[in-house]
Amino acid sequence: MRIQPRIDGAKFGELIYLHRMRSTDSQPFTIAQHPMTMPSARGPASQAVVDSLLGTTPVDDLAAVVGNAVSASDDIVYDDDLQLALFCLYELHYGGIRDVDDALEWNPELIAARALIEAPFEAALRERIPTPTLDETSADAVSAFLFELTNEDAGPSLSRFVARKATGEQLREFLVQRSIYTLKEADPHSWAIPRLSGRAKAAMVEIQSDEYGGGRPHRMHSTIFAKTMSRAGLDTRYGAYVDVVPAITLASLNMMSMFGLHRRLRGSIAGHLAAFEMTSSIPNKFYGDGFRRNGYDSDATWYFDEHVEADAVHEQIAGRDLAGGLAEAYPHLLDDILFGAAACLAVDGWAGQHILDAWTEERSSLVAPLTPLTPPRVDA
């Protein structure tokens, strides 16, 4: 593997790292990582955020515009304008947005606007998702409870639909929906690492190390996913499809970012990861089947196959050592751990239901349809 930093284009200081590597069939695979393109606004709040980030309107108007949008919103969880505004504000803490000054990450007015959306978003989630109750805080009891909770989760059977019925175009849509999180897979949970200690921290790092390829960049889960996208003829640049995903897809990632970025919610991000891992290995087996049924080869299904085995490991560590270990050491975090787990199941369930409803009515789950399939390519 060769990492070659170079200046690309006119913007000073923007580095594009080209990762060249060998895939399992010896075809070179390249991904370029750089700040995402600014999304298109979906209403007054996201327009004000975009304008503020690009420096085209004064930042001090922002709070009023965002506050008004929050007051006028029927349902913040499904609000395209507010979820996109929040997504853009969070992206400053991840890979950044093209033509936005990096220093704006900690701009007080932008942080204040973020808080204006976060507070009602968190309140809406807490109101709609009942926190399960458990009166024990041993790692044993918490782990057993989480496995029970996640096993009970019937959820929409999106994975079974993908396995048995999804068309080639629906599979591409599925990858587009997933790309918003998966091209930065594991990143929202990594915020928790310095906020944890002891057994829970070691567990989190053990899981994240595997997510990030165990020291081998070509095995990073986000990279393996980009390879699948590339095989489906999709753009592998982060954020390329933000403009076409619905609010609920943005809400799913925004919730993770909120849990991860607030130390107060460290229990919730731990619980979220536990529930996420516990509901991953079996669905991924079905997803892999769906792609195989549509003629994708083992290189393209590597991402799903990898998760069958990886998450069978991770769910044990996340349930017992991360979530259980955290509850045992800090019993007052138990409720937030359980809320985070329940919130993962609920919100990912809503996002999956959105896709399933669209597909069963034979329409696209996206805001705008994808361009017709270009011939599958190996190079991104």
Next chain:
Amino acid sequence: MSDSDDEVSIVAYPNGPFLVRGKVSFTTPDGEEISADRRTVALCRCGKSVRKPFCDGTHKMIGFRTEPEPRPED
């Protein structure tokens, strides 16, 4: 979580797989290597994984128990 240690550890998770950490190789009876591809691996304990010797989560679908069910009089 003992990867830097030389010793191998095997943790038996209740109603789940064995997690193996440390330097260990997996082979067929003929000595052919079975690639594990990760530092910590989960070995199938319920017998129903389709990726044996590794766990694929199937134990959850079949209600596999490692702990004896409590007897009615307990």
